[in-house]
Amino acid sequence: MIRLFQAGLVAACAQLVAAALATLMVFLAARSGLIAPTFAEICPNFEASPSSVSPLLTWIYLLTAIGIALTSGRFVDFTAAHIRRASRLMRPVEPEHATKALLVQLGLTTIGFAILTLRRPPHVWIDVGHYFGAACAASIAWSAMMSIGLACFGANAHAARKAF
Secondary structure (H helix, E strand, O other), rough: HHHHHHHHHHHHHHEEEEHHHHHHHHHHHHHHHHOOHHHHOOOOOOOOOOOOOOHHHHHHHHHHHHHHOOOHHHOOOOOOOHHHHHHHOOOOOOOOOOHHHHHHHHHHHHHHHHHHOOOOOOHHHHHHHHHHOOOHHHHHHHHHHHHHHHHHHHHHHHHHHOOO
């Protein structure tokens, strides 16, 4: 079963590393004044304004996740071969039916994660961050986690598309 989702797992790990590096770079650049947003815009005061993380950081997460999801490689080819094989085993008469259904489901999930990456985190998520004293980290973690989901499901959708 894990062979059907190997491309997504590899993409999720790659996006985790990319998000961590992007966050570190944006914070270092903002702290040293190299980029336009100030440190306060990246990590806003949640008592004064319940806004999300900097749009710059959110868009970096989104674009890197899309890039990782659309990258072809041996893991995508391996997953596509297993999806193709599993689809033929499920319905020998109509071998592409399961692949089409999987592609639609993965595509819709990928779009959902893209939307969630760009949206503000839920209030409960921010409240939990306040409780632990890390509301900024909770907000950044929300966008990063949604971009990881985008990369995971997007890579699997890419593999399902190649399975045709």
